[in-house]
Amino acid sequence: MxxxxxxxxxxxxxxxxxxxxxxxxxxxxxxxxxxxxxxxxxxxxxxxxxxxxxxxxxxxxxxxxxxxxxxxxxxxxxxxxxxxxxxxxxxxxxxxxxxxxxxxxxxxxxxxxxxxxxxxxxxxxxxxxxxxxxxxxxxxxxxxxxxxxxxxxxxxxxxxxxxxxxxxxxxxxxxxxxxLSAKLSPGVGEDTLHFATIVTPGVDPKAREVMVNMMRAAFSQRNATQENYSGRMRMPIDLIPRTLRNWQLSVWELQGAPETWGAQLAEKYRQEPVFAVISGLSNGSWTPVHNFCQQEKLPCLLPNVTSPPAETAFYSLYYSRGVALEADVLARHLRNQEKKAPQRVLQIYRDDELGKGAAEALTKSLHDSGIQVENRVLQGQDPSGLKQALKGVSSKDAVMLWLNPTDLAALKKAAPKQVPAIAYVSGFLAEESYSVVPKKWNAHTRVVYPYELGEKRQKNAQSLKKWLQTWNLPLVNEALQTEVFFNLLFLTDLTSQMLDNLYRDYMIERAEDMLSLGSNVSAYPHLSMARGQRFASKGAYIARLAKDGKLVADSEWIVP
Incomplete structure (x- = not known):
């Protein structure tokens, strides 16, 4: 109309x-x-x-x-x-x-x-x-x-x-x-806009610390900027009621098993309703959080997760599909090799939700490809388990290592010499820790890498590094911190354009449109979203380890 x-x-x-x-x-x-x-x-x-x-x-x-x-x-x-x-x-x-x-x-x-x-x-x-x-x-x-x-x-x-x-x-x-949109959404006060970030159990304490500290610093910076407006000559935008609310951050830390998280979130939300969930951190299941946000019609913007739910929902936006995207990219890469494609892909992973989900995604993506898929699950922490999992690998195979840095480091004891097959490493799970891979593996190792590479990546990170220096914050995990930094910038721009129309549905709709306008400070080559889409980055590189240990592209950007 x-x-x-x-x-x-x-x-x-x-x-x-x-x-x-x-x-x-x-x-x-x-x-x-x-x-x-x-x-x-x-x-x-x-x-x-x-x-x-x-x-x-x-x-x-x-x-x-x-x-x-x-x-x-x-x-x-x-x-x-x-x-x-x-x-x-x-x-x-x-x-x-x-x-x-x-x-x-x-x-x-x-x-x-x-x-x-x-x-x-x-x-x-x-x-x-x-x-x-x-x-x-x-x-x-x-x-x-x-x-x-x-x-x-x-x-x-x-x-x-x-x-x-x-x-x-x-x-x-x-x-x-x-x-319709007659009243401002919950979490919007007279002078305050209330946000939360969510941390699930088992995340790296250092990762949790850097994310929360960055968000608190950014909120402090923005609120100080708002106060500075009151000391200057006021402009008409300042006079629009409550467009310059202060931001307030709550950190919702979950405990226990995932099946208890819904009740925990409901109680936290009852005590302090928030307008939206910003960022967030999990290295395992995110589904209970995803479901809670959909149930409460609560925007959940760009959490730092490696395995978001496959089923999309209106109120949750993600950087990418995580390991499921990597699986599809690798499958496309292997299919494109045609006659040179491996006869078998050997998947090695942990028997947890993340590992099983990644392995299932690759198995599904290689269906009808003519490539056999064999799964080998790691048990315990003994390097001999990894050695056993690699047994029988030949030059006609490819190996997909759905492993975290600790498990990758075990390769030095389990298999100090490169197996004859090309070994692929998950970029999401490796967390940039490629130095732990034995050097003798480098020639035959490839990384399914979901981020930007080389000079472009460094250029995109310049603003982050300058901002961290200003606030005396360490650079601990560049990919994670770049994602948090981008989300904070995006939130600033998003809420400023909403003016006083602080409705949750409108926030999601505005975000769908605005994510395509630029990503020059993100870790990704390009972020885009359209109506109904919920994953902003849609591809990955196949990268190789150069002699100096740096990653270089071994393929074009692959969008499956």
Missing amino acids: LLHPASVPGTRQEFSWFLSSQRLLLLCLVTLVSVVHAELPAPDSTEVELGRRIYMEGVSASGAPLQGNRANSGQIEGAAAACETCHRRSGMGSLEGNVVVTPITGNFLFATEENRPIALVDQRAPKNISRAHAPYTEASLAKAIREGINVSGRKLSPLMPQYALTDVEIKAVAAYLKR
């Missing part, structure tokens, strides 16, 4: 820790507004539910598929005709090519100008803010829906379908819109 054309002047190439000067200058043009979240009368639940089904599912009052007609492309129906398709779950609109789909929640449609909020409707063009218009009524909304004529009497975009809704259906849609 209510589409407006908009020009797109270009794409922002990099993120900024503070609001960009361009955005500040733009928002000097924005007049003071007062966002009022008025109490609504008690809803007719049947009416609101009908409105929800029309908006979200494209189902009419009769139960038949909703039908709409576009001037330039004919009839659409059902889910394709649902309002949510363009205006999104939050009702805050979207960008369809060069066409801006404006917000249509009750706060934007029905409010008077002095009470109407402001939205930045195109993150690529900060000058494009939500337009002023007279308040809609049910009658003018009906005219827009049925005839494509807006409240000002002008035609809407031809992309906006026209629907022959009944009066009952119009009333239901209006009732639903008045309650």
Whole structure:
């Protein structure tokens, strides 16, 4: 509903820790507004539910598929005709090519100008803010829906379908819109925006320490910046109510078995509701956290995990599919070798959720490839177990080592001489610890490497290293810390563009759009996301160990 054309002047190439000067200058043009979240009368639940089904599912009052007609492309129906398709779950609109789909929640449609909020409707063009218009009524909304004529009497975009809704259906849609994103989400206070990060049992204490310390330093820096605004000449953006809230961080540390984490998270959330979960750390299962975030409709942005759940959900965004992505990349690499492909792939892994998940993913990816897959599970910590697992390997094989640095280090005792097969190492599980691999293995060792390599990687890490020096923080794990650093920058930019429209659904929708705008401070060659996608990095290199121990690309970037 209510589409407006908009020009797109270009794409922002990099993120900024503070609001960009361009955005500040733009928002000097924005007049003071007062966002009022008025109490609504008690809803007719049947009416609101009908409105929800029309908006979200494209189902009419009769139960038949909703039908709409576009001037330039004919009839659409059902889910394709649902309002949510363009205006999104939050009702805050979207960008369809060069066409801006404006917000249509009750706060934007029905409010008077002095009470109407402001939205930045195109993150690529900060000058494009939500337009002023007279308040809609049910009658003018009906005219827009049925005839494509807006409240000002002008035609809407031809992309906006026209629907022959009944009066009952119009009333239901209006009732639903008045309650859609009507109140700020939990975790949003008058002066504070509350976030959490989650740490699961068994993670490296040093990794936990560096992540938490980085986040606390970044939150302190941002809050100090907010305080500095109050001492300077105020600009119109500063006057928009509560857009400059302080950030508060809670660290939720889980204990015990994964099946108990849901209850622990529920209790922590009950005690201190948060707006979103930022980063997070796990070297094993993340599924209970994933499920909790979906259950509570809680955004979970870019946790540092090696094996995220395969089943995607609306509220969780990840850097990549972790070891499952590595499995698919290796399978594509081996398939592409055709006649030179190994006859057998020997997988060596630990009998835990992470190891079994990785092995299952590679087995599935090599299905129907003609390559035999054999699994060998490591038991105990004795290097003889690894030696036994490598027994019988020939030059016609390939070996996939789903092993952590401790197990890789055991190769020096278990097999000081390189086995005749090419050995592949998991980049996620090795944690950059390739020096533990025996040097005699280097010539035949390859790494399935999900990050950027060489000079580009070093260039991307420069901002991180300077920031760590400023805050006197150590560089312990570059890949992990780069991910945390990127997420903090991304969160800053994301929340600044949301202004006071602090709705969780809108946060996820905005993140989907913004992740494609640049990744010059990330550990990855490219991050991108589109509607419905939940993994930002979609490929990996096959890399080899050079004589100096550094990794160099042995393949192009492979996207399976």
